[in-house]
Amino acid sequence: MTFIWLIEEIGEFARILRSKEISITDASEELSDIVAWTSSIANLLGIDLESAISKKYPGVCLKCKSNPCVCSK
Template identity: 55%
Template sequence: MNISDAQKAIYEEYYERDSERGIDGTFRWFVEEIGELAKAIRGEGDLEEEIADVFAWLLSIANLLGIDVERAFMKKYGFIFGGEKNE
């Protein structure tokens, strides 16, 4: 699996519901998951599960906004893989 595969799978599974909820509602769910991640960091939850949830909701937001996360990541951080650094 790569980021694009994950984003496509999230799109296929959740895009219809995310669209009905809209960007504001989807973003609120994302923020809630960040809160759960914060609790897990403090030892009050499963870190792996919460990281996965935050990632999935981030992909949902990107899908609603029409952003290819892998492309955006490479544009910003491609230098890590030998590309040029973008400021």
């Protein structure tokens, strides 16, 4: 069920992106909703989201392992 709420929020965010004049306030709120429900799903699955994110995105380029990225050099 939590997953359905996440999809609902993604739908709300999509509607904002489709609007002619994108409201940054509204977009911020919907992105916050998306992160909140994502974090809720992680909790239900017993996933430590912060560790999972820093493991997958360690703050360096995943290709050259450097920060800043030196791939184009």
